[in-house]
Amino acid sequence: MKYKRKKPKTEKTGRISRRGFLKGAGITAAGTVLAGSGVLKLQAQTEEKDKTLGPDAVNIKIKVNGHVRQLSIEPRTTLADALRKELQLTGVKVGCNRGACSACTVWIDGIPVLSCMTLAVEVGDKEVTTIEGLAKDDRLNPVQEAFMEHDATQCGFCTSGMIMTATHLLEHNPSPTEKDVKVALSGNFCRCGTHPKVFDAILDAARKM
């Protein structure tokens, strides 16, 4: 059996729902207008503002690398696409687009997550950090420098995801063992086979930090 959600009264019946009326009258939160007036107050509590967004483009704000950015995106836009296509943060790479390679790893509130499996609308007021946000005052972070020194990148497609993961590791475990590094990086795939140099670079960065 299917539970059908009660549909709001629509144009078909020719009647305007209360929610629709309030919306039309430009009142967003019914409670603010009606609060304090007896029966109406009760209704106001049960009638919430319809929070549904989309399916067409909606305006959202998103905090990326310390800056608040305005975007107009459809709810189906992934965070990876929003970062790359809307904000030109093309350091974020999309490999599989299905959660299997970790190339698209960014941080949300400091935690490495997959931007291809995250929707831009769900980020809310959390803070996003991409590879573009790691350098401080034009100076690359130690992991980035170590990747260059150790020639730990070939085509570079997996590299930003690797660096996001590795930097997070070193922030929480400043002197990791080789095994710690392998475990932390165990989701980051590299088709070019850079892993040995990647591990060396990360261990070297740890020593220098």
Place this chain on the structure above:
Amino acid sequence: MNKFSWYEATSKVEAQREANSTVSETIQPDADPEAAVFKASGIDLLDLMKEGLSKPAKLVSIRNIPGMDEVSYNKEKGLRLGANVTLAGITANPQIKKNYLALHQAASHAATPPIRNMATLAGNLVQRTHCWYFRSKELVCFRKGSSTCFAHVGENENHAIMSYGYCVSIHSSSLAIALTAFDAIVEITDKNGKIKLVPMKEFFVLPSVDRTRETILKPAELITAVILPEPKTHTVSYYIKMGSRRSQDWPMAEVAVVAGLSGEKCKTANVVLGAAAPVPFISKAAIDAITGKTINETTATAAGEAAMQIAVPLSKNGYKIPVFKTIIKRAILSLGKPPENVIDWALPDRIH
């Protein structure tokens, strides 16, 4: 992905008011075009949507409902894990590692680190099978409404070796294997706010019973928690996953063993196999082989042998039988031993 609207629920009531369908229903030919479904972290749901298998009109996010990611402990009721606790949260919880080692091991070996940072407990239980025919939009298999199971005569190396009917898919959730072994209980809040407590072993549905779904969940029914009973003294556990790669890969075979020991003697036991059947498979034969016996090489080997007696492999997955025999034996012999760093087991010293 299809276009859909988005609803960020801030309470369970709100989420349940908005949702009207399940993701499994959206995959069927008679899917409701107005379907609104729950989304937790979305790893499984977005995968189905990106493939074009599921096209819900609305996603109702339950990810940020306050309190749904809480872990609480009560001596009588045991450990209550909120539905939104992440796999990383389970892995990092010291109480789980101490008292429910097999669950810690199952969570820490599943998927990859960033996925574990995102994926939720409830989403892990409710994810659909990873049968590659099922996951492909082009192939409308028996589970998606046709009369053909492509795996029967096709590439079935990852498929079931026991307890299957016409559909030979295997269950995807590693956490379910460990949770079933611990006799965990799924706390479900129904549409009217009433709480149902469903034992793990009654939560999953065999395709021979209903091919369109894998759990008993009805539209708008929300898993609010999973409850692990207080471990009895001398209860020990162990979990092993065998995959073709040491990280990232889905298991080709997995086992969770929970046992009550008295010295070397096994008083009670539970042995649950994953990647063996369309639902977590409780191996009565393996349980009987060790219950009341002393745990040693002989009895552990016998348990593995006994568990595989009823296996009927398909054309390409006979290899699973020796793999299961081995991991069942190893898991039993590892019971009660101080858990070596489980990650060590997952990754050897050098992989290059």
